[in-house]
Amino acid sequence: MSxxxxxxxxxxxxxxxxxxxxxxxxxxxxxxxFRYVATGAGTWYAFTDWDGISRHATWVGLDNFHxxxxxxxxxxxxxxxxxxxxxxVITANVIGLGIALGLHRTLxxxxxxxxxFFLPVVMSSLAxxxxxxxxxSYTGPLNTLLDTxxxxxxxxxxxxxxxxxxxxxxxxxxxxxxxxxMVMYLAGLEGIPEExxxxxxxxxxxxxxxxxxVTLPLLAPAITVSVTLSTIYGLGVFDQVLAVTGGGPVxxxxxxxxxxxxxxxxxxxxxxxxxxxxxxxxxxxxLAVSQLFVLRARxxxx
Amino acid sequence: MEAVTRSPRRRPTIYGLALAAVAVVALATGAxxxxxxxxxxxxxxxxxxxxxxxxxxxxxxxxxQQLNPDIKIDATYLPIGTTYANTLRTQLQGGNGPDxxxxxxxxxxxxxxxxxxxxxxxxxxxxxxxxxTLPLAPANKPFxxxxxxxxxxxxxxxxxxxxxHIDVLADLGIQVPKTTSQFLAACRTAKAKGKxxxxxxGASAQNASLFATVLAxxxxxxxxxxxxxxxxxxxxxxxxxxxxxxxxxxIVDMKDAGCFPxxxxxxxxxxxxxxxxxxxVVSWTLPSSIIGLLKSFNxxxxxxxxxMPGETAADTRVNASPTDAFAVWSKTTNKAAAFKLxxxxxxxxxxxxxxxxxxxxxxxxxxxxxHIIYELRGLGGFLKVNSKVFPLMNLSWPNPAVVETLGKDxxxxxxxQKTVAQTLADLDAAWGT
Numbered sequence: 131m132s133x134x135x136x137x138x139x140x141x142x143x144x145x146x147x148x149x150x151x152x153x154x155x156x157x158x159x160x161x162x163x164f165r166y167v168a169t170g171a172g173t174w175y176a177f178t179d180w181d182g183i184s185r186h187a188t189w190v191g192l193d194n195f196h197x198x199x200x201x202x203x204x205x206x207x208x209x210x211x212x213x214x215x216x217x218x219v220i221t222a223n224v225i226g227l228g229i230a231l232g233l234h235r236t237l238x239x240x241x242x243x244x245x246x247f248f249l250p251v252v253m254s255s256l257a258x259x260x261x262x263x264x265x266x267s268y269t270g271p272l273n274t275l276l277d278t279x280x281x282x283x284x285x286x287x288x289x290x291x292x293x294x295x296x297x298x299x300x301x302x303x304x305x306x307x308x309x310x311x312m313v314m315y316l317a318g319l320e321g322i323p324e325e326x327x328x329x330x331x332x333x334x335x336x337x338x339x340x341x342x343x344v345t346l347p348l349l350a351p352a353i354t355v356s357v358t359l360s361t362i363y364g365l366g367v368f369d370q371v372l373a374v375t376g377g378g379p380v381x382x383x384x385x386x387x388x389x390x391x392x393x394x395x396x397x398x399x400x401x402x403x404x405x406x407x408x409x410x411x412x413x414x415x416x417l418a419v420s421q422l423f424v425l426r427a428r429x430x431x432x
Numbered sequence: 433m434e435a436v437t438r439s440p441r442r443r444p445t446i447y448g449l450a451l452a453a454v455a456v457v458a459l460a461t462g463a464x465x466x467x468x469x470x471x472x473x474x475x476x477x478x479x480x481x482x483x484x485x486x487x488x489x490x491x492x493x494x495x496x497q498q499l500n501p502d503i504k505i506d507a508t509y510l511p512i513g514t515t516y517a518n519t520l521r522t523q524l525q526g527g528n529g530p531d532x533x534x535x536x537x538x539x540x541x542x543x544x545x546x547x548x549x550x551x552x553x554x555x556x557x558x559x560x561x562x563x564x565t566l567p568l569a570p571a572n573k574p575f576x577x578x579x580x581x582x583x584x585x586x587x588x589x590x591x592x593x594x595x596x597h598i599d600v601l602a603d604l605g606i607q608v609p610k611t612t613s614q615f616l617a618a619c620r621t622a623k624a625k626g627k628x629x630x631x632x633x634g635a636s637a638q639n640a641s642l643f644a645t646v647l648a649x650x651x652x653x654x655x656x657x658x659x660x661x662x663x664x665x666x667x668x669x670x671x672x673x674x675x676x677x678x679x680x681x682x683i684v685d686m687k688d689a690g691c692f693p694x695x696x697x698x699x700x701x702x703x704x705x706x707x708x709x710x711x712x713v714v715s716w717t718l719p720s721s722i723i724g725l726l727k728s729f730n731x732x733x734x735x736x737x738x739x740m741p742g743e744t745a746a747d748t749r750v751n752a753s754p755t756d757a758f759a760v761w762s763k764t765t766n767k768a769a770a771f772k773l774x775x776x777x778x779x780x781x782x783x784x785x786x787x788x789x790x791x792x793x794x795x796x797x798x799x800x801x802x803h804i805i806y807e808l809r810g811l812g813g814f815l816k817v818n819s820k821v822f823p824l825m826n827l828s829w830p831n832p833a834v835v836e837t838l839g840k841d842x843x844x845x846x847x848x849q850k851t852v853a854q855t856l857a858d859l860d861a862a863w864g865t
Contacts, residue, residue, distance in 0.1 A: 183521055183551045267703055268695025290635060290698025292849055376635055379697060380844035395514040397833045398542065399865070 176405040182398045194405035203381050204406065207389040210296055211413075214303070214385065215364030222304050222360050223353070226311025231341075233312070234319045244316070248309040255306065259373030262302045263289060266374070295375045295383040302370045307363060311356050318352025319345070354425040358418055365414045386410040473769040474504040478520055478530035479758075481509035482725055488789035495785075496776045503769045513638075517542035524553045529761040531770040535584050536755045537575035538827030540835055545576065545759055549583040555760040556581040560771065562778035567799035569818065572754050575827055585774050586754035587783060588721070588792035592646055592824065593737040593750060593811050595723070596715035600627070604714070608738045608810070610745040612682060619691035622714055630686065631716035633704040634697035634846050637839030643717040644683065644842050645825050645835075649749045650742035651679040653822050660828050663863070670863075671856040678743075680852040683845050697846040709733060721756070723791030723807050737810040750814035752798060753823040830863065837862040 176194055180187035198204045229247055233240040250258065265271050266288035273285045288294050322345060330340045368387035371377055377384040377392065386406060394403025479489055486509045493505045508530070510516040516534075520543065523529045535545035535554075548554050557563065558581055568576065568586055576583055601608070604625055609615040615629075622629040633639035652659050652675040659675075662668040670676050686692065693713050696704070707713045709730040715738075718726075723735065739750045758777060760770045776782055783794035788805055793815070797803050804812060814820045826835040837858050844850030850858075 181547075183525070183547055183553075185551060263700075263703070266698075268693075268698065287695035287698035290695065290843070290847060292847055376700065378635055378840065378843055379847045380840055380849040382849070391514075392836075395518050396542065396836060397831065397865070398547075399833075 172404060173408055175401050176408050178401040179399075180401045182394070182400040187401065190401065194402045195409075197402065198405060198409060203384065204389060206381050207384040207386050208409075208413075210383060211365060211367075211385040211387075211410075214296060214300055214367060215361060217300055218303050218307070218364040218367075219357060219360045221300075222307045222311050223356055225304065225308050226356065227315045227349075229308065229312045230315035230319060231345075234316065244312070247312055250306045251309040251313075253306070255369035256373050258306055259302055259370045262298070262305075263374050266298050289375045290379050292379055292382040295379060299367065299370050299374050299383055302374060303364065303367060306370075307360060311360065314352050314356040314359075315349065318349045322348045350425070350429040354422065354429060357425060358422050361421055362414055362418050365417065366410070386413070472502050472504060473766055474506050475531040475764075475766045475769045475773060477505055477507040477532045477773075478516075478523070479507060479509050479534040480512040480516055480756075482721075482790075485509045488724065488786055491789060492777065492782050492786050493773075495782070496773055499776070500772060503772065505773070512543070514542065524548070524761065527763070529553065529763065531764040531766045532758055532760055532773055535757050535759045536827075537572065537584075537586065537753060537757055537823070539575075540826040540829035540832060542832050544827075545584045545757060546578055548759065549578045549581070553759075553762055554583050555762045555764070555767065555770075556583075557585060557760065557774065558582040560585075560775060560778070562775060566778055567795050568754065569798075569821075572823055575754065575823065576757070584757040584759040585778050586757050586795050587777060588754070588756040588787055588790065589752050589795055589798040590755045590792045591720045591737070591750060591752040591808060591811050591815065592642065592718070593720070593739050594630070594646075594715045595718045595720075595726070595735055595737050595807075597711050598734040598736050600711040600714050606714075609741050610748065611741050612685075612743050615741055616685060616689045616691070619686065619689040623690040627711075628691065628693040628707075628713045629715060630691040631704055631708045631713040632692050632696045632846075633699050633701045634692075634843045635700045636704075637836050637843075639701055639704075639717070639839070640842040641826070641835045641839035642719070642824075644679065644838050646717050646740045646751055647682060648676065648679045648825060649751050649822050650740050650747055651675045651682070653825070654742050654747040654749050657819075657822070660825055664828065664830070669856075670859040671853070676856060676859075677852055680845065680855050683842060684852065687846055692846070697843050705729065719755075720791045720793070720808055720811075723805070724789060735807045737808055739811060739814055748814075749820050749822055750811055751824050752793065752811075752815060752821050753827055754795065754798075755824070755827070756792065831865060833862045833865045834859060 175187065177189060177191060178187035179190050179193075233244050233247070237243065267273075268285070268287045272288065276282065276284050286294065288298050326344050326348075327340055330344050335343065366387055367385055368391065371383060371385050371388045372391070375383040377388045387410065390403050390406045390410065393399045393406060477493070479486055482488075489509075490507065493507055497503065497505055510519055520530070520533055534543070535548065536543050538544050539546040545554060560582075562585075563582060566586070572586065576586060596608075604622055604627060606618045606621055606629075607614070609618050619629040632643055652673060655675050656662070659668065659673065663670075693707055704716075705726075708716045709726060711733065717740065720737065726735070727733070739748045742748045758774060760767070760774060764770050780794065780796045783796060784803070786792070787794040787797060791805060791807060793804050793808070798815065804815070808815075826838075829835060838855075841850045841855040841858055845852070845855065
């Protein structure tokens, strides 16, 4: 009986393993065809000088990639992208976590406050950016405030100042992303049993020690998600740059995404723009995946 | 009694006959409607928007539809720049092009007609009946003709100059400047009286480059009208032209003289507009086709134009370019209707009406200097003298990167990020991309 049953189980196991894969094949084929093969086929243009309108494109090999690393504007865009993403990821996550901790339990009005902090996330990036552009303009509210409090010497056209232009975008990004970061940390905090915190308090642990030794290790999965998402968001920033500074003054706030747009659509250099897109894709993939591995390893250690 | 009471058997017959009659009438009517509809042709037009749609152009299309009830125009208006250019390119490449579409003259812009003609997307208009009567200055012919084919209809000539508030200028006691030194003096006077003389949207590459090319016309082309051709044939460079150096130096001088309002380097077109329409800033380098829009913001304001002065009054030149043009898609299946629309748009009535509505000049008005609108009278004297009128220099530049670089570097001159020498080198580098 048992000898006859064993092959039957094997058959069932085999069939149970293969049938769902057959069912999923059409969906996988569609995803591959429309998301990866189509995009991958477009990478061919990165090795051409196609201008977006001619019927034929000339193969130029790696010329576009050489130009990226030789062109000061493209190199500057790469540096700005990394600077902006680095500062944004740290600031947005620190503030998001701080707000989440503040609104986790004690406050009675926490529901309302959570909604207020989350509101910028659902607003259009472009609309928000235009509002901030007005705030930063020379006759805008920020300079008016500086005037009012007697700090006229600090007045400047913020979005047209080579030193400050990039950081005006940073402010907009943080302002808009903090709400999302807060929600991710709140979800993580909800999953931490209250008893653990209470027990450590009874044992005499200070608030900071409880946070460091109990809350933070248990928040590791939320940190992984929030940091990874904000990294991807920060590296691909586009709307805010285009609306607030347009990448200026003279490339001072240009990022890789805006360079791609300008080279491709404003200058009609589709081949070069595609090469820049490839560089950005590789950069985001490498940074996001390696960051994910590091954070996952840290989660296991905690 | 029998005569009154009809037999129940005959009723269905009568109803049947009535129904059949109604059906025949309905079918006949339907057939005639269907027949009329089958004779109606709808042509797709893609054109530039100015603010909300383009009511001035729509007025021309409405009139055409009244005159040609068998042709319906389905017009789409998109903002000029990357949105318009990329929609047009995508539609043309996808084989779903508009039958008639807006283009600009020459080759230096995103929607320039010559690259589209080179790629085979525009129909030849050389045999249209208006070709021999529609005036096109010899200097402008290379922007439209390619290998014996006419690529587009030059629909409107757009003068570019310095638009100013008549009343504000008078209140400040400033005369229209006729030389560079008078211009700089006007800046100092306006600033001393709490106003600014010249507006600039420094963060808009289009406006900053327009300002620089207009200034260059009265410096570079005043000395050497053939400079553009020399640059195209490689006989000169930006860096090797002293007049280009002087043009860019004048921008720095204007900044130092306080010509521009604070924050001009950070302003895009929209944030720069309120300062001008309220009269806080006296003047602004603009194409005349913007008059209608600016007048709608402040109906009380009285505007005129003056020509951007050169070093001397004799050097002063004016830009007037046949920038607004319309082409027919080479693969349109509605060629007859599309040509009919283009033929109508080429008439003096249509071009004149459009010019008067927008603030542009029709090709016929440009040829005679007559019947141009009130606000352009300050340029009228120049427009009558062929040797003092030039199309915008960038129309014949080889790619959009040159004019974008010029705009970007003008902003750099204002912020101190660029020197005159760096700007000239950047322009020569962009020429070769």
